Amino acid sequence: MHDLVALLGPRRTASELALSRAATSRSVRRWLAAGRLVRLHPGWVTLPEWAEDWTVRAHAATGYTGGVLSHGSALRAHGVMQHQAWRLDVTVPVADRLRSTRRLHIHRSRRPCGITIVRGLAATSLPRALVDAWGEAHRGSTSGAAVDRVRNAVFQAVHERRTSVGEVRAELVAVPRQPGLDPLRRLLDDAGAGSHSHLEVLGVRVLRAAALPEPQRQYGIELPGGVLHVDLAWPEVRLAVEFDGAAFHSGRDDWQRDLRRDAALAALGWVVLRFSYADVSERPARCVAQIAATYRSRLHGVPRKDGLRPGVSVPGTP
Numbered sequence: 001m002h003d004l005v006a007l008l009g010p011r012r013t014a015s016e017l018a019l020s021r022a023a024t025s026r027s028v029r030r031w032l033a034a035g036r037l038v039r040l041h042p043g044w045v046t047l048p049e050w051a052e053d054w055t056v057r058a059h060a061a062t063g064y065t066g067g068v069l070s071h072g073s074a075l076r077a078h079g080v081m082q083h084q085a086w087r088l089d090v091t092v093p094v095a096d097r098l099r100s101t102r103r104l105h106i107h108r109s110r111r112p113c114g115i116t117i118v119r120g121l122a123a124t125s126l127p128r129a130l131v132d133a134w135g136e137a138h139r140g141s142t143s144g145a146a147v148d149r150v151r152n153a154v155f156q157a158v159h160e161r162r163t164s165v166g167e168v169r170a171e172l173v174a175v176p177r178q179p180g181l182d183p184l185r186r187l188l189d190d191a192g193a194g195s196h197s198h199l200e201v202l203g204v205r206v207l208r209a210a211a212l213p214e215p216q217r218q219y220g221i222e223l224p225g226g227v228l229h230v231d232l233a234w235p236e237v238r239l240a241v242e243f244d245g246a247a248f249h250s251g252r253d254d255w256q257r258d259l260r261r262d263a264a265l266a267a268l269g270w271v272v273l274r275f276s277y278a279d280v281s282e283r284p285a286r287c288v289a290q291i292a293a294t295y296r297s298r299l300h301g302v303p304r305k306d307g308l309r310p311g312v313s314v315p316g317t318p
Helices: 004-008 016-022 025-034 054-065 073-078 126-137 144-159 165-171 181-193 199-209 254-269 276-283 285-298
Strands: 037-041 044-046 086-091 104-109 115-120 119-125 216-225 226-234 239-244 269-276
Touching: 004 016, 016 025, 016 044, 037 054, 037 086, 044 054, 054 073, 054 104, 054 119, 073 086, 073 119, 073 126, 073 144, 126 144, 126 165, 144 165, 144 199, 165 181, 199 226, 199 239, 199 269, 199 276, 199 285, 216 254, 226 254, 239 254, 239 276, 239 285, 254 269, 269 276, 269 285, 276 285
Parallel strands: 086 104, 239 269
Antiparallel strands: 037 044, 115 119, 216 226, 226 239
16 A cells, blocks of 8 residues: 555655656556546646645646746745735746646746745746736736735835845846836835835825825834834824725734734824725825824924924924
């Protein structure tokens, strides 16, 4: 009796050819017929309980194609995209004749892909994956959700210093006719300026109508347990603005965490204003009015650390 787990090895998937060499081709056919093995891609198998595991399917896809994970699949391998797409993206040389299937999207490239091994998976570099995924999200009838996912991946990758704006820009040189280049360049400008999300970028644009001094982005405030960073801050009046994206504020735990953060800041004399995507995109004038009114009311009411009133002039303020 063969131990299929041991035969499949640490990747939990193997080619039928490799299994036939370890056992016999007749045994492999019998295991497939009995349902002890299932086929993921032509010639590549795994156990039924592992068939929907993303990492197992990714190993099988690169083994079957001889290519590398790319586009959104590479972003997931690099850890900057959590979306588990049902269809895997793999890039192969342009001369390769493999065809896409319902579970596998084959991309052909004239450019050498290069290989980065990340979490044991062969993938394109992170800068290239970002550029490729952005272009794919701007082709045809791709949904806006796909663009949002890649946009968030760009912000996360730059913020966590997994790559740099310069490295991503260098990848753009090789794809001068790719769709969506101008929006991507603007996105890189925003990420390079310190923005951590598209919602934050929208918020900054809204605030320009408020005629207030330029806020500090991702401002660090020292608390007893460490440094807390807020999206935007005017330290001179101890006013902070937080933008609550749905992806990070969707449950009770998130809500309670925000309450604790706001209470800790209030103890230091800070006021925190929170705005959702709907607030910023659908009710920008209301956001501007609330922020401006709060700033101006605190301008003459919050003492500085030296005990004096802040002497900051604001357009439109007496």
